[in-house]
Amino acid sequence: MSTTTSTTALSPDSARQGYDRSRPVRVAVLGVGMMGQDHARRLATLTAGAELVAVSDVDVVRTDAVAAEFGVRAIHDPKAAIVDPEVDALVIATPGFTHEELVLLALEAGKPVLCEKPLTTTPETSRRIVEAEAALGRQLVQVGFMRRFDAGYQQLRALIASGEYGAPLFLHCAHRNATTPPNFSSEMLMLDSVVHEVDVVRYLTGEEVVAIRVIAPRSTTSAPDGLQDPQFVIMETESGVLVDVEIFVNTTFGYEVRTELVAEKGQARIGLPGGFEGGMVTQSGRGWGGSIPKDFKERFGAAYDVEFQRWIDAVRAGTNVDGPGVWDGYAAAAVCAAGVQSLKTGERVVIDLGPRP
């Protein structure tokens, strides 16, 4: 139950009414290791409508350094950050074993949370959070299964949902990392890596996983002694979709995540080279291939987004022009005018821009 009386924090009522668009959400990032620092940077420079106001970590030195980098408050106790009246919402990027306590505190404080996966490290503790949120009567916690926001997975899910290819029969998955950090254990291949595929299966099929089996082949000689790497995981969903996952975290090169759907009347794969943005390639009675962008917004939408972000960043930094300037506009105009002349005459036209001021 939220007990905060702050009038500036997001109250349950204001949550229901919706924010005033002119007011950014004040966010604190808890845990500023590699992942938390990346999220802090994201909130500070890329996320419209967000204002990074604080970072918090039990490592005091690191907290102060990151706070200074972004010009925000350092709060040395994550629990204090959760109840801070100047903080509207929380990103939790601390180690997994701390998640249960922090998320429950955030639920009590009535504040929205984006919690990095895993939600918690055991089913029992996760179940406790499920029940706490259910008792609260509204959803405040989002878990960091970010593949749901990847264009490829969204395309694959839409394809399954469309029913065009009939019922799904198989999902063949591979998840490969170049190397593992020190002290990575055989269990962590499941808890740290396959956990993403578990969510992907549930997201794509809309079904729960009802059984799992792990087969341990021989290990690669590139893995540390004692680490069972790779592993082969077989899952079954409620309706009988068979899922296999090759998890291999010491390939020595690159990061690859791919999923292939095999349905009754067609197949589709993402994560392999091939295809335009999102990259889904299908096979069906119509042949193999993919769709063609229908217009420039689909093809270059991301480039427009980056263009605008970089322009605003340059304006704020007082270092305009970051992108193409007037000389570029002039040169293009001169070449195009010559092109129109050539179209009319059929002749080669020479262009002279004159001296650049």
Added chain:
Amino acid sequence: MSTTTSTTALSPDSARQGYDRSRPVRVAVLGVGMMGQDHARRLATLTAGAELVAVSDVDVVRTDAVAAEFGVRAIHDPKAAIVDPEVDALVIATPGFTHEELVLLALEAGKPVLCEKPLTTTPETSRRIVEAEAALGRQLVQVGFMRRFDAGYQQLRALIASGEYGAPLFLHCAHRNATTPPNFSSEMLMLDSVVHEVDVVRYLTGEEVVAIRVIAPRSTTSAPDGLQDPQFVIMETESGVLVDVEIFVNTTFGYEVRTELVAEKGQARIGLPGGFEGGMVTQSGRGWGGSIPKDFKERFGAAYDVEFQRWIDAVRAGTNVDGPGVWDGYAAAAVCAAGVQSLKTGERVVIDLGPRP
């Protein structure tokens, strides 16, 4: 993006000193046709550090409608918007023939401008802006050649700049649209479409275009009567790079833009299906292919960005949870715990989540 009470526009001095990060840039969009509306939406919902404060168009009804949609001011005279003290920077998306006057006014007002291409419709008028900005002594104008912000073009440019493949010899380009709007003229293939390739050539090679020739093959029967479509454009750069552009704007389907570099010791292409993000595929003495994402940031960075934007949007709208919730976190924890058990026993493990609260 927090609110601010400042009433002064960005002064030349403040531009040099840099903005205070906590203060958003107040932007007005001039021209709110299809393109301008899309830019207004981008500034209002995606660009961190920007605040859309006004829209302006000679079409009064449209201006009022778009202003209402975004909850910002409607300014019926674009020139008034430029000098408005509550406006820090301008996006110009009005028709090309108005650009000269508006950009010159913005230069006078000392305000940063992001001007949609073309800068102006003739070399003479563009040259006038070049000189006006030069006289001002600082760069305030960016032209909307957004392909410079596309991952593929950036990869291609970096490859040329690296010198790894030797000097560039050819750029083979294709630019294809499904259909043209009414009244699209043969000249507009050059002025509206090939203008992008002109900038691409200059961006990729760092050289000016010194000659151009347009060859008119027969027209497609899908083009309106009198429209010369497709055209074949040949350009030469200062050092002798030969550029050919197939421009074809009534293919009847899809939007395709591609560029292939042929250099002394290798080739590279973008814009064709194939490859991971950005999609560059190379050919050289090492074979054909591309690079593999080195880590999850490269592979899923965009997904994290979207995840955060959608989470903040949901928090602001008071409609949390938008993404995966605690049940998803619990289900994943339960499946992974069963997986660890299977890894130890080698047996298939059945999962029972219990009732959902």
Added chain:
Amino acid sequence: MSTTTSTTALSPDSARQGYDRSRPVRVAVLGVGMMGQDHARRLATLTAGAELVAVSDVDVVRTDAVAAEFGVRAIHDPKAAIVDPEVDALVIATPGFTHEELVLLALEAGKPVLCEKPLTTTPETSRRIVEAEAALGRQLVQVGFMRRFDAGYQQLRALIASGEYGAPLFLHCAHRNATTPPNFSSEMLMLDSVVHEVDVVRYLTGEEVVAIRVIAPRSTTSAPDGLQDPQFVIMETESGVLVDVEIFVNTTFGYEVRTELVAEKGQARIGLPGGFEGGMVTQSGRGWGGSIPKDFKERFGAAYDVEFQRWIDAVRAGTNVDGPGVWDGYAAAAVCAAGVQSLKTGERVVIDLGPRP
């Protein structure tokens, strides 16, 4: 391939000494269903050094028809064909249950056999043939595992053998057919289809398969009632390579066979779109991609082979010219001469071929 008057069959001695190149091998095809007819056509029209001399099938009408089509003898009893003195070698394409008896007869007769897969339908009967051939002291039987002659599988095998990617860990296979013939049983997915993957695994790794497990997911609604389709097969080799095979024989469209190798330091796949001839695409520390043909022989070798076969076929049929004729040669010469002129002058040159005789 000249004619010969020899009436003696290939004796064990002549086999050891080698054939005289000027003398074709006289082959009989036993079993002329779809597969046997295709093999008869292959021997009669494509295989240099072979002479189709007889066909044999228990279906007398079919035997006579096929014999007439190819202008060869019809022998109604396959056993008679095996001992016929005018027959040097045998292709066995009869149903699997007849193979044991026919192959053993051929061994007795000391004649080389190309036997369609399966060698026999049970391990016991196959073992009996192994022992009979071993007792004979020389190899006379080849089994029709034709994937060993596919460019892709050969490339994949060479890659494994090179050791460049370290030890193999996984082989992920898929084998898909559009539909099954009537009366196809659940066991036949294994005996008729997966049997190819079994040989592929042995061919690629050079190891025996030591364990197998079949998982039966739900069946596609496109499969006949009672047919378990698809199936998921997991095999293990001597050194611990884990092999999984998706076998799915009612996809409703197309025929697809693919294999992906995952080794300690790289991966490679064949059978997916992508890549030049053979189509192997690799992933390793050098990126993903493939090799580029090194010369025209590699790129167009097959085209030269077809060109020569079609030319000889036309000459034999007395219907020369089948391919490009002298007018084509003349037109090319005229265009190229004009091209050389244009290279010297830089001008467009018009070509006039004159009237065609």
Added chain:
Amino acid sequence: MSTTTSTTALSPDSARQGYDRSRPVRVAVLGVGMMGQDHARRLATLTAGAELVAVSDVDVVRTDAVAAEFGVRAIHDPKAAIVDPEVDALVIATPGFTHEELVLLALEAGKPVLCEKPLTTTPETSRRIVEAEAALGRQLVQVGFMRRFDAGYQQLRALIASGEYGAPLFLHCAHRNATTPPNFSSEMLMLDSVVHEVDVVRYLTGEEVVAIRVIAPRSTTSAPDGLQDPQFVIMETESGVLVDVEIFVNTTFGYEVRTELVAEKGQARIGLPGGFEGGMVTQSGRGWGGSIPKDFKERFGAAYDVEFQRWIDAVRAGTNVDGPGVWDGYAAAAVCAAGVQSLKTGERVVIDLGPRP
């Protein structure tokens, strides 16, 4: 006019009646440099129905060596080979400047000729052959434009002929070699390399080329001094199809030949990585992609052809078994029997093959 009285050579009458299938065509290869030797090997080992009987070259030593290698006659005067009564047909692989005389002699002798490109080195001499053959009243000469027998070009031609994509508008071609032999001149890029594209254009469109223009960009530093490499060739066909060819013969690596068709309603490309056999990839209103092999004959037809050729070669050489033997058949049978058992029980089944005899 044929003056030969030989009764064994192919007479005009026998040509009209067609050959007896049991009798091979006796072929002599004129010119046994790299290309001629390769053709001799092809005729001796791959082409069904052909019998290599002689080789001929002005280089006496080389002629004798090649003749010995293949066990055929050495004829030191190519003109003698043409009229030799034991020779039915001729492959001409001598230098281009000798072609006119040799082809005219073959026409006189009434013998079929497969003449390597170019037919002759000038339009005038080629025209003379056209007229000589026309006077003869039947076609005896085939020119070695072997791309017409490449699966990709055949697919592209069929696509154009189908009219599905409307009229062709562009053909974009690239032709790249790793390096050139010594003394390769700027004219030879046209006469030796682009000559293939000239035929491709005529083959694909069924139209004559009516104009040509060559643009010379700067040369690569990898080309010998004085060699204009690369070149850019623009051709126009009767109906107005615009063809551009990048010819680049010192890329330092690999051999690449590709063609892209741009038609009114679709595009298609061959020669790039991507696609199954033949490799055509299309773009149209249905998306981008290709077709899926419809059955095992399409996917593995070439493997069957190679399997049979290698089996016959091994039988002739007396070195059977070249391919998979009975142990391979036995091992597959044992694994599959275990697989069927696993399908029934759901359990992992261990396989024991016993000792190998």
